[in-house]
Amino acid sequence: MSRFIALLQFLLALCGCSVGGTTYSNRIDSDQEQLHSKVRVQDGVARFDCVESSSGACHYTLYPEACSGKADCQLAPLQRFTVASGESHQVAGLIDFRPCVATTAAALAADCQPAAATKAR
Template sequence: MRTPALAAACLLFLAACQQSSNTSVTRVSANGVDTLYSRTTVVDGVARFECIASRSGQCHYLVLDPRCTPDAACAQPPLQQFAVAVGQTRAMPGLPAGFKQCASDIHKERCHRD
């Protein structure tokens, strides 16, 4: 009787320890050279924006409302707009679940192309 109860307790403990995470990678290259390489990871509500490579020396980010999409105009203004230097990471807690983002090697006012 103790063995099934112990096994169930262990499974519950392991499930409680697992973190919720989501990763998005943006990688653009020209002639085999990365012009932009960015990774965004969200773990338990904290987003981490990592600039791995950028021809300008910075990755520029626009963080969008969950109702918006990066490839179309949106009535909602960006939630955040910032740059991260190559080799650096910026942590940002408190963004809404399902936020969208786009990264570029240059500063942009919106994600979609004109």
């Protein structure tokens, strides 16, 4: 059913109809690392912009919305992918997800903290 809704939203967008959207912005600015990422979800299409990353890439892990902020969530990530600094990546059909982003490819838990640190708590 969720794929049908995403497809319907996508088709409406092609016709010029928009049903709102959500934007996520992440920033890390420390002596060790810099990261600036924007994620825009609208009309069934998510656009991931890696604006800047000190490592040269933004590493995304997408979790179901039900896991939002829960370090002990047992649901698997929906997707993992990397976007080069200054580049964008689009995914159609994503709904009800939360993005986690980091400068390294280390596994992130659903609370967007490194998985090893989450297990140590």
